[in-house]
Amino acid sequence: MKTAGKIAGAAVVLCGAGLAAFWLLTLPEKLGAEEAAALDTGDAARGERVFYAAGCASCHARPKAEGDAALQLAGGVELKTPFGTFVAPNISSDPADGIGAWSAEDFGNAVLKGVSPDGEHYYPAFPYTSYARMEIGDVADLYAFIKTLPPVQGKAANHQLGFPYNIRRGLGLWKRLYMSSEAVIALDDAAPEPVKRGRYLVEGPGHCGECHTPRDAIGGSDKSRWLAGAVAAEGEGKVPNITPGEGGIGDWSESDIAYMLETGFLPDFDSVGGTMAAVQRNMAKLPAEDRAAIAAYLKAVPPHPNGY
Known part of the structure; x- marks a missing residue:
């Protein structure tokens, strides 16, 4: 009985330690x-x-x-x-x-x-x-x-x-x-300013990777396949690959990308649809230099085959 009591006591201590660790590791972090x-x-x-x-x-x-x-x-x-x-x-x-x-x-x-x-x-x-x-x-x-x-x-x-x-x-x-304030794609200090600005817009406020990057089983972005395209969050349909890789936008010019963001028209004269239509309408309200910067960055990201 003494042995059983010790085991039970140890289990309670371990359980308590586990709960305390969980509590500390999951504390919401706020701004300084x-x-x-x-x-x-x-x-x-x-x-x-x-x-x-x-x-x-x-x-x-x-x-x-x-x-x-x-x-x-x-x-x-x-x-x-x-x-x-x-x-x-x-x-x-x-x-x-x-x-x-x-x-x-x-x-x-x-x-x-x-x-x-x-x-x-x-x-x-x-x-x-x-x-x-x-x-x-x-x-x-x-x-x-x-x-x-x-x-x-x-x-x-x-x-x-x-x-x-x-x-x-x-x-x-x-x-x-999965959460970090660090840039996804490393750029040299000598990288052109439009590419740097485009990285900020795409990786930050534009949150393009949230839809265009594949996710794992618990919903985290697979940054090793950044912007390679993904199954839509709703589980139906596919979000396209927007890297220069196979199946992506490698044959688009920077002006093609910027024009699509401004007008919604693709190089083949089709037009964007679905949720991208709302994104495009927002992009159309940005200054031309921001759309050009996004285009410059997308042409500079590592190429990946389709991620879906």
Whole structure:
């Protein structure tokens, strides 16, 4: 009996140690004081450019909203995935149902760290794994711009997730595996400035890798096949390879890419469709030099065969 008691006691101690380790390893990480202070210096005029680069309206406007209605960020777009259905929240300036009561620091923690004002992890359907590479000044500008948009009443529906995906705390471990502020593609210091700017736009606010890069069984991006194309998050259809590799856009010129981002027309005179149509409409609102920079970067990334 004494031996059994010792074994039981050891099991309790080990279980407790495991729970304590889990708790510590999954703690939400927030911005430091210096970064948080920098978020109060945003400029709304500059933030409009960041807003379109980041594609905020694509998910947070009401489904199929166009024109001025696309600036009413009521949420409601559903993303149906093998993990469950994620619903984009209201991020309008409404203080009760949107983010109107958030501080700049709250906003920065959400975008750069994937952490809510209540200290919970956000699900990575919100592409903070890409936004983590954004410059703090751009996040400050984006916050300033969103505050100028109209408040919209009404909360979006809750996510529909089963066990174990409804346990947010576990995302702390997932973030340790897949979240980084480091660039995906290393560039020499001597790389042309348009390529560097394009890397920032594609890997950061543009979050192109979230759709165009294959994912593993627990939803993490396979960066060894960066932008190689993937099965769509909803599990149906394919997102194209946008590297210069086989099956990709190797035969597109930089001007072909920039023109597609501006007009939606492909080199073969077809046009983009599906969710890419909304992305293209956002890209069309950027300065021409940003579209050219994206094109320069996409021609410079390592080639990969199709990733799906």
